Amino acid sequence: MIEVNHLTKRFGSVTALDDISFQVESGSIFGLVGSNGAGKSTFxxxxxxxYKPDMGWVAIxxxxxxxxxxxxxxxxxxxxxxxxxxxxTIEDMADLFSHTYPGWDKDLFQKLCACFPLDRKQRVNNMSKGMQRQAAILCALGARPTHLLLDEIFDGLDPVMRQLLKRILSGEVSERGMTIVIASHNLRELEDICDHVGLFHRGGVVFDRDLDDLKLGIRRVQAVFRPLPERSAFDCFDLVTLRTQGSLVDFVARGTQEEILAKLETLHPIFSEILPLTLEEVFISEMEAAGYDIDNILS
Amino acid sequence: MTSTTFSPKAGGFCQVFRSSFRQIRGVALLYTALLTVTFPLLLALSLAQVSAAPYSLIEERSRRAMEYLNGALYFTLPAFLWTFTIVFAVSLFHYLQNKRSVDLYHALPIRRETMLLGRVCAAFASLAVPFVVLFLLSLAIAALFGVQMQWTYAPEAGCAVGPLFSKLLFSLLNTLAFLCLVVFFLVCCGTVFDAAVSAIAFCGGLPLLLLLCSEYVHIALAGFGSHNIPLIVYELTNPLVAIPVMFQTGTMEGTSPALTVWMLIYAAICLALSLFLYRKRRSEAAENAFAFPLPRIIIRFLVSACSGLLLGFLVKSLAPGFPMPISVLIGAFLAHLAVEMVYNRGVRGLWKATPAYGVCAALFLVFTLICATGAFGYTYRIPAVDDVQAVEVTDVVGHNHKVSLFTQSDLGPNTYLSSYEILLGEPENVEDAIALHQSVLDSLRARGPLLPVTNDADVSFRYILKDGSVMTRSFSYSLVPESFYDETEALNTLEENVRNTIDCFYISADSFNSIFLHTYYDDTMDAVPLDEADRADLLQALQTDYLAGADSDTVWDDSSVILDLLNVSNLQYSSYQLRATLPEDSILFSLPEYDVPEGEPLFLNADSYALDAQTFPNTWACLKELEAEGKISFPEEGTNIG
Structure with missing residues (x-):
């Protein structure tokens, strides 16, 4: 488990992490999202x-x-x-890791080498960005860590490699109970693999929540009313956002599908539709609800 | 929350060492190749050439091997060891100056101490192992050529292994000290550029500042004369001062053991500081100018102070009337701004450190003020007559023909004792010297409360006190009263001073066996041997004339008759180097520098005596008597064969 308790990290006058606290459970994949400069990489x-914390602590x-x-x-x-x-070369890096990480698994490394089409005797610096990332993944996984911290790991990987990586990571979590933290702007990739997400913004944690709870506990509703009810009529919903365009009402509300449908029926819409939200939409909605200017938050 | 630290993995150090070595193996190969050429290859070629010569002697080969290895050791230290120290250190520690590499290395389960020590050891091993192996190989090659090996050095006696090993050890420890110093700056700085600038500024700045400060005190503080800081102080500052030190003692003998040990201590201090600071170093300091503020402050101070003083001395030489403290402050401020611009990479934040400059400037002005007011009585202190054993008054313009004594060891260079201009020990004469000193102080007091920054000190009063201590006060000619020269002359002609300072009182009839009479332009005549009685008479006459106030300096002209006392049978030294004989009650025995071991022969360089009948009547008469007896002949007066 990773515990973060009132963690603060400053770089001169800039506070990169400002008194953040949360936990990452063992055997989970935690996605860290947030704008540029939110403090994901610093964490x-x-x-x-x-890095050494200026205040508070993080514990593995x-x-x-x-x-x-x-x-x-x-x-x-x-x-x-x-x-x-x-x-x-990859072999040199493997040699370094094998002599420094106590859990180094040579067989696993060989097996992973067969999965990633890389020349182990070639200088890594001469490889492409994606191949360098694969080399780093190879060595890191070969070390059999119990905790894997990945920063923008999907950048530069082709779709096949991304899928392969996700499968390997999922396997490590399910088979060995590895704890993985992935910081990324790519919410689509995180949505596939993470079971928990945390949103960082300006050095603070806006929220951290189970992905299923986050996605299943929030719905987007589009409904047409004639006549359009008063704004207060929608107060029965746990609203995150609400927009109207003519007779069309588009809102995001927390709650189960059944609860939302039942409340919607009481307003007698001409037409209504409940849509699932992508992770990106969930975040945008939550951020809007938290009062953040989304245009400047999620890139 | 538990905060636990664990011992590093057993293989951590070895792994760091191995991977570091692997990282620099290419450059290490180049270094080894260069050393191979320098040591065994060129030595073998040199010895082969000597051996191929007809009638090749083992002694010649031994001498060649000794000289070559000795020279190669001097050459190798700056040319290869220091150069590759920088290359290896930067190669292995530049990861500290790169944010990406810090991510890799500081995330590895290796303690920082292990990381640093492993890399330092890898760098030092890459430098030391080829150096030692190739040096030993060179000795083996020399042995194959029949070179005689012996442990200690003796002229014409083979290749002295002991001194060579001593220099080898010094070179290794000096390299280690330099490596640790470079690593220290790499740990302290966030970029290689800043580390390089800081290391250069430190290595050059500290000795230079010592030199400039001593020079400044020398001219700013009236009375302060000993501006020559002992070389050992410079040696303490950094390993790069070692080369002039090695050249200064550049004989076939080994390097000073104390200096060698100091190199080890220096390395240990730098390494300990590096380890301590590396533990404290924040990883995010990579690519920033400095990880710790202290080195920046030190370097800024060194550069500013040196630049200020250099400009001060420059302006003083070009425009002596301009107040030196002002030019020092201007120079220091400009250098301060320049350093800030370099470290800030521009003018941003340029004025932030101005208060620090202000503090230093204020301290400098306070120090200058202290000097100008006599440094709390330092300038005006004068000893009591009863406390003085002897006093030496040194006037650099002074007269020649003063005794200059030296010893000469079979194994080493000449060891010179002081040459004396005015040397007095009798209480009434000491009192006269103190009165002369007092007249200088009275002249200073008459100038007002602030003394000016002057030129180099010219006149020195050196008191050997009865408690064994020495007190010296030196003054510029510009500070002494007009009557000073006449009063100096009065001391100069005191009988005690003549006996103490003129060389003819330090020799006996046994010290020379011949005389050489000639003129300035005609030195074609031969030296003439004299019997002991004649020599004694001549010496007696010469001493009598000097005691009567004769001064050879006043006689010199192109037509003067010149008398040289020679020891032509002197095989080891020149004919003009005469064995000195000290009277048992000689004042020299009370001087601190007179520490010649008992039995050690003492010599002086005999000077020529310009004579005439008026100034040296006794000597002239003695020589004329010898001429009349047909034992010598006078040169023709005014002869000019040039």
Whole structure:
């Protein structure tokens, strides 16, 4: 489990993480979303022990990771731009990881090498961006960490590789109970794989919630009324957003489909339709409800 | 919340070492190739050439091997060891200056200490192992050519392995110290550029600042004369000062053990500081100018202070009337702005550090004020007559023909003792010297409350006190009263001073066996041997004339008769180097620098005596008597064969 308690990280006058607290349960895939500069990467670096918190703490299975080799031995972090020494090959990196990570699994590494079509003797810096990311994934997974922290991991991967990665990650979670945190702007990819999401904005956590709860507990309704009821008529809904265009009312409300339908019937719409929300729409709605200017939040 | 730290994985250090070594193996190969050419290859070629010569002697080969290896060690330190130290250190530690690489390395389950030590060890091993192996190989090659090996150095006695190993060890530890210093700056700085600028500024700035400060105190504080900071102080500042040190003691003997040990201590200090700071270093400092503010403050101070003082001295030499403290402050401020611009990469935030400059400027002005007011009585202090064992008055314009004593060891260079201009020990004479000193101080007081920044100190009063301590006060000619020169001359002609400072009182009839009479232009005559009685008479006459106030300087002209006392049978030294004989009650025994071991031969460089009948009547008469007896002949007066 990853516990975050009043975590604050500052860079000079800029507060990248401002007193955030949340938990990531073991054996889950946690998606971190948020605008540029929201603090996602800073959080991952702090959780992996690269950064030292200014206040508060982050703990992996109860221990702080900064300068704690035992904790770091269980955590792998792949940054948004993975680094490889100038002349290093995948084999060199595997050699480095195998001698530093106690859980290094040579067989797993060989198996993964068969999945990812990479030349292990080629210099990694000469590879494409996507291939470099694959190389980083190979090494990180070979280390068999209990916690995997991934920053924009899907960037540069082709659709096949993205699917392969998702399958591998899901397998690691289900088979070994690995805890994975993925920071990404790509909500579509996260929607497929994450079971929990947290929204960062300007160094704070707007919310963190189970993805199913988030998606199933919120609905978009489009209904046509003639005549159009008063705005107060919709107060019976747990509204997130509401817009009207002529006789068309378009609103997002929390609640089960059945609850929303029952309340809608009482308003006698000419036509009504309940639509599922994509993760992106859920976030936009939630952000709007929280009073954020969505145009400047989700890129 | 539990905060626990665990021991690093057992293989952590080895892995860091191995991967670091792998990272620099290409450059290490180049370094090894260059060393191979420098050491065994060129030595083998050199010895092969010597061996191929007809009648090749083992001694010649031994001398060649010793000289070559000695020179190669001097050459290798700056040319290869220091150069590749920088290359290896930057290659292995530039990850600290890159945000992406920090993400990788600081996320690895390796403690920072292990990371740093593993990399330092890899860099040092890459430097040291080829160096030592190739040096040993060179010795083996020398042995194959029949070079005689021995542990200690003796002239013409083979290849001295001990001194060579001493220099090898010094070079290695010096390299280690330099490596640790570079690593320290790489840990402190956020970019390689800032680390390089800071390391250069530190290595050059600190010794330069010491030199400039001592020079400034020398001219700003009246009375302060000992501006030559001992070399050991410069050596303490950084390993790069070692080269002039090694060249200064550049003999076939080994390097000073104390200096070698200091290099080890220096390395340990830098490494300990690097480890401490690396633990504290924030990963996000990568690509920022500095990870810690202190080095930036130090470098800014060093550069500003050095630049200010340099400009101050420059302006003083070009426009002596311009107040030096002002030019120092202007120079320091300009340098301060320049350093800020370099570290800030522009003018943004340029004025933030101005208060720091203001503090330093204020301290400098306070210090200058302290100097100008006599440094709390330092300038005006004068010892009591009863406390003084001896006093030496040094006037750099002074007269020649003063005794200059030295010892000469079979194994080392000449060790010079002081040469004396005015040297007095009798209480009444000491009192006269103190009165002269007092006249200088009275002249200073008459100038008002603030003393000016002057030129180099010219006149020194050096008191050897009865408690064994030495007190020296030096003054510029511009500060002494007009009567000073006449009073100096009065001291100069005191009988005690003549006995203490003129060389003919330090020799006996046994010190020379011949004389050489000639003129300035005619030195074609031969030296003439004299018997002991004649030598004693001549020396006695010369001493009598000096005691009567004769001064050879006043006689010099192109037609003067010149007398040289020679020891032509002196095989080891030149004919003009005479064995000195000190009277048992000589004042020299009370001087701190007179520490010649008992039995150690003492020599002086005999100077020529220009004579005439009026100034040196006794000597002239003695020589004429010898001429009359046919033992010598006078040169023709005014002869000019040039």
């Amino acid at each position: 991952l670096r702090t959780a992996s022990g690269v 299975d109860g221990f702080k990771p900064f300068e704690n080799t035992a904790v770091k031995g269980k955590v792998c972090f792949i940054s948004d731009y993975p680094y490889f020494p100038r002349t290093a």
